[in-house]
Amino acid sequence: MKKYCIEITAMKFRKNIRLKAAVTLMLSVMMLLFTSCYRRLIEEDEIILAAIIPVNINWSESGINPSNDVHKVSIRFFPKDGESPVFDCYLESNPREGEILVPAGEYSVIIFNEAIQDPVWDNKVVFTDADSYSNFAANAVDLSNTARLQQFPYYNPQQGERFIIEPIQLASWRLDDFEVTNNMILVTQGQRPVTSLSVAENNMLNALKQVTMRALTRPVTITAQVENLISADTMYLAMQGLASKVLMASGNTTNDPSTFLFILNGRQYDEPERRNGTARKTFFSFGRTPAPESYSIAADILLISHTLYDPTPPLLFNVTNQFISGSTTNFLINLNINIILPFIEGGVAVDDWGDDEQHTVIE
Secondary structure, rough: OOOHHHHHHHHHHHHHHHHOOOOHHHHHHHHHHHHHHHHHOOOOOOOOOOEEEEEEOOOOOOOEEEEEEEEEEEEEEEEEEOOOOOOOEEEOOOOOOOEEEEOEEEEEEEEEEEOOHHHHHOOOEEEEEOOOOOEEEEEOEOOOOOHHHOOOOOOOOOOOEEEEEOOOOOEEEEEEEEEEEEHHHHHOOOOOOOHOOOOOHHHHHOHHHOOEEEOOOOEEEEEEEEOOHEEEEEEEEEEEOOEEEEEOOOOOOOOOOEEOOOOOOOOOEOOOOOOOOOOEEEEEEEEOOOOOOOOOOEEEEOOOOOOOOOOHHHOOOOHHHHHHHHHHHHOEEEEEEEEEEOOOOOOOOOOOOHOOOOOOOOO
């Protein structure tokens, strides 16, 4: 039973009818039909004044495993008539394919995982300008000053520095021009033969069968080679320069760099001394900002002596070249730094790979 977009479609046509001074008999009939669809379940043999549009989605370039990490897919339509409201259709039973009902009109389309009102985004991502095709954006959530002071007590912020919470995975796809005609409605509803479709109508009918989702969030892995890792109690790191806002249609980020604070765990000690080693962290980000770009990693390290390591110069690493080159060659952005700590007697080498989050693999 097909029920996609029925409620929002009914709302769309009711609003249009109120706005027009002269209402034709056909629109009145359409109004009654959509109202009836809105108030009760639709029978299979009823004719809906909307085209049945197939959707097929390829997730291979998104970094998201749809089988595990996608609860629904939003297909957001932005009407080009200047008066009709934006509306969403959803794929909920299968994130890879399905059918939706779309009324006649000219649209721009954005497809993305989940829906903007879903609680999965709470305290992770905020959507803005959701009714504007070009300005619809995902924004990282700010880290509160209270949380920053409690969790990262040694970091000395710069003037105006913005701190963000790690966003969760997000991908999108866009289509600037999509049109549903009355003929497409009649064909897909079985009232006219397929041969009556024009080439342009046939292309539109199949346009959403060629969706390849684009990653808007990308994992960043920071690996530190640490001399005398055994001397470190807690390693507080700050990734500076990350984008905090990405446009859903274009995939472009805005020039609003931000800082992500985290603790570097995932330790692995070199054998046989188990004194030096590596520590690693992977997190998601919106990636690069527009030019000019600058990315740095700052480190504050609390030693096992319960003193803060205070070297001259401070532990600050410029990783701009690594970040730019990594973001253009791989889905995963790998950054590497080297840290030298003083050796302190009494340290105990304990591997703690279990503390590092495990992220999904590309399916």
